[in-house]
Amino acid sequence: MTKCFAPFLSGRTALVTGGGGPLGRAFSAALAGAGARVVLVGRNAEALASGASLVEEAGGTARTARCDVSDPASVAALAAELAGEDISVLVNNAGVAGPVKPLVDIEPGEWDDVFAANVRGVYLVCRAFLPAMITAGRGDIVNVASVSGKRPLLNRTPYTASKMALIGLTRTLAGEVGPLGISVNTLSPGPVRGPRMARNFRLEAELTGSTVEGAERAFASRSALGRLVEQPEVAQALLAVLAMPGLCGADIDLSAGMIAPA
Template structure:
């Protein structure tokens, strides 16, 4: 798959998965723009792209803040963004819903849903004017099956699936595709945190929490970051894909 001549904007670009997306998109030939809230992590990700012979530009932005998104739009006005990867997201609390504070619920939806809305609202108009473009929203298998003690997160990812399908119907006729990619549990710092919190909540060990979670997958394992990144590039090689959700969860199913 060649993305030569394309410019891709990746939110949450300083995180592990954002960095993996940046490396895969760059390897496919795209110019990469990375945005997120942490300048140091963005710089590190851009350096990794440069080490691989690619090119990456960074810009700090809080996708949940309309003012910050407007500033990002102005800062990148000279860029022809034809590929938007909405990857920014927060995991939220790990506890029963009745113990979740309203502020915690709002923070999860502000980033995971409102952030996608604001970024699409800002960067779709030029794509629509050009009659071409791709939007990929990073959802989660947790938006399609139960995940106990993670209600804010799962609810936000379910909302993102609905946003994807409806937006695809709006902009598909004008040449822009919108799809979602739903990873299962991806090995990395976020899942390590979740396993630790689950262990504290249930009284099991961290190792037992990870084993219990991974055993729900048909392949009996977590998904690797580079697998998710390769799936993103593969989706872009399917021009007929629109309004679809790609499940990359190692066969994760709901617990019995």
């Protein structure tokens, strides 16, 4: 658990979508370490329970709820299930990586699946939980985008397009609800070490005929620090965003200095 921040979120409840994934669990543990009660949301009950156990083992309080954020009925059911929770921190972390192949080989259904999870899901969850924040006159929303939404990433057009769309959604929503006391920001990690990046490196190696290790080295070489970002670093960045009350409509890179290829 991240312990470098005082419990400045004491008394607040945070909802984390994609809470059963590696990054979702890291976010949840960090939020609990900062004093928040955490609601982990996702599709896999076993993974959510594992994430909740990590929070509770570290002394935090957690609850889990299943939901497919791309499905309006599922999100509506989630909002009804959590009607008794005073959720004032919303971390939209759920998303999918999508296909790794040239645009001309991507099927419309594959494209739509990425946007359904990465953009539509954020819209639906915000739409469901913003009204209570507006009534309360306070709230924090952090949408997890990606540095890949702002720099070329070959063979990943639906993913990069969806993340840029998410940044646009965030900036516009910040203008709508900022005057009502709600801060909306994006956190854009670079390549975060974990199962998703391992999958991407494997697929890239298959596509280009390189090795998995070579694909990782080539990708990491594009960053100023020459390495991937670690999950605890992203969790600390989330707390940093929430700890800056004047931050609204911002997009924070955490990419080890990722730059576009020449």
